[in-house]
Amino acid sequence: MGGCQGRQRLQHQENQDIYTPLENLTIIDSVKSGTGRDGKASIYHHIIKPTLDHLKVPHNYVVTTSGDTIGAFSRQLTQGTHKIVLISGDTSVNELINSLSSDQHGQIRLVVIPLGTGNSLSLALGISNELEAVKRLVTSNEFKPLNLYTIKFPEDPSYVLHEGTQVRPAPSEMKFLVVFSWGFHASLVADSDTAEMRKFGLERFKMAAMSNLEAPQHYEGTTKISSDKDTREVAGPYAYWVLTPSRRFEPTFEISPSGNIFNDEMYLVSFGPRDTDQTPYIMEIMTQAYNGGAHIHNGSVSYEQVDSTHQVRLKYHQDQENRRRFCVDGAVILAPPSGEFRVRACGHKQQKWEIFVLG
Numbered sequence: 001m002g003g004c005q006g007r008q009r010l011q012h013q014e015n016q017d018i019y020t021p022l023e024n025l026t027i028i029d030s031v032k033s034g035t036g037r038d039g040k041a042s043i044y045h046h047i048i049k050p051t052l053d054h055l056k057v058p059h060n061y062v063v064t065t066s067g068d069t070i071g072a073f074s075r076q077l078t079q080g081t082h083k084i085v086l087i088s089g090d091t092s093v094n095e096l097i098n099s100l101s102s103d104q105h106g107q108i109r110l111v112v113i114p115l116g117t118g119n120s121l122s123l124a125l126g127i128s129n130e131l132e133a134v135k136r137l138v139t140s141n142e143f144k145p146l147n148l149y150t151i152k153f154p155e156d157p158s159y160v161l162h163e164g165t166q167v168r169p170a171p172s173e174m175k176f177l178v179v180f181s182w183g184f185h186a187s188l189v190a191d192s193d194t195a196e197m198r199k200f201g202l203e204r205f206k207m208a209a210m211s212n213l214e215a216p217q218h219y220e221g222t223t224k225i226s227s228d229k230d231t232r233e234v235a236g237p238y239a240y241w242v243l244t245p246s247r248r249f250e251p252t253f254e255i256s257p258s259g260n261i262f263n264d265e266m267y268l269v270s271f272g273p274r275d276t277d278q279t280p281y282i283m284e285i286m287t288q289a290y291n292g293g294a295h296i297h298n299g300s301v302s303y304e305q306v307d308s309t310h311q312v313r314l315k316y317h318q319d320q321e322n323r324r325r326f327c328v329d330g331a332v333i334l335a336p337p338s339g340e341f342r343v344r345a346c347g348h349k350q351q352k353w354e355i356f357v358l359g
């Protein structure tokens with residue numbers, strides 16, 4: 001892999017005037033994304049590789065073998081411009097960005113072939129299926145800055161969960177690109193993050209939603225959205241708390257009708273708990289979200305724009321462990337019993353790296 005990259009870099013240096021859009025290219029197949037690849041025809045072997053071979057475009061190919069393959073790949077990237085195609089959903093993109101080395105700098109040019117479950121980033125780019133994405137890979141070179149958002153974690157330690165088990169300590173700070181959530185949304189993402197549930201694709205979220213509704217969706221906390229000039233409060237408790245720059249989480253689930261990932265702004269979508277008739281109350285709001293984002297006109301729902309001059313501070317306190325699971329682009333974080341999260345826009349930079357996406 002390193003040898004191939006080295007050759008391309010040399011070629012690039014010798015031929016500064018020759019521009020090859022797909023040079024220095026790595027394809028990463030995140031094989032557990034979506035419903036997984038078990039026994040299925042691989043889009044890399046059947047479509048991407050033959051196309052790139054036909055075009056005589058050299059590339060590296062990385063198949064994930066663990067939950068850390070993408071992080072390990074990202075950590076070893078050295079100075080330069082790297083074009084990386086991720087056959088994956090949003091969490092894999094997040095892992096790549098958050099693992100970039102702080103000692104190195106350069107540009108990351110991302111192309112996402114949407115084979116994840118929700119694929120919010122690809123939906124935001126107007127890419128509805130994997131073939132459309134492959135077409136763009138070979139026909140377009142229009143990379144746009146990918147806006148990121150920094151989450152500062154509570155002071156006491158948090159942990160990354162996988163299938164409900166703590167796999168490693170969470171960093172004190174993380175970037176996200178499509179969602180940071182708590183409450184009902186985060187709980188259903190966490191509960192559906194098992195090998196068994198992943199087989200059901202998008203249905204896994206609905207299945208986890210139904211089981212979550214059997215318990216009270218009541219999360220204690222409060223939120224302040226502030227800048228140097230003003231402060232707004234969105235008081236808790238909450239049943240639902242989602243902070244997102246994205247418009248859709250699924251093709252028909254329009255969480256934030258004003259969302260546009262290229263605008264460097266987020267929206268906070270939240271609503272409070274209800275002691276009686278919880279299921280019809282939450283289901284009605286969710287149905288409205290599936291109905292063109294009509295939930296934002298529901299009187300129970302708060303819909304707040306957060307521009308790049310504002311910081312979001314979520315203070316929470318929650319003894320019950322399964323009520324303090326947070327979702328960061330699909331990854332599940334277990335936070336301490338009380339604390340504060342601070343979130344703000346940070347442009348398209350992670351450490352000293354600039355991040356672009358094929359738009």
Ligand SMILES: Nc1ncnc2c1ncn2[C@@H]1O[C@H](COP(=O)(O)OP(=O)(O)OP(=O)(O)O)[C@@H](O)[C@H]1O
Nearest residue numbers: 033034064065067089090091092116117118119330
């Ligand atoms: N071989 C593997 N073993 C264990 N984990 C893996 C393996 N391959 C990929 N993963 C992990 O699986 C997760 C896949 O998440 P990804 O977001 O790409 O798909 P998704 O969750 O189906 O989609 P979305 O987040 O868009 O709903 C990532 O955390 C990735 O690191």
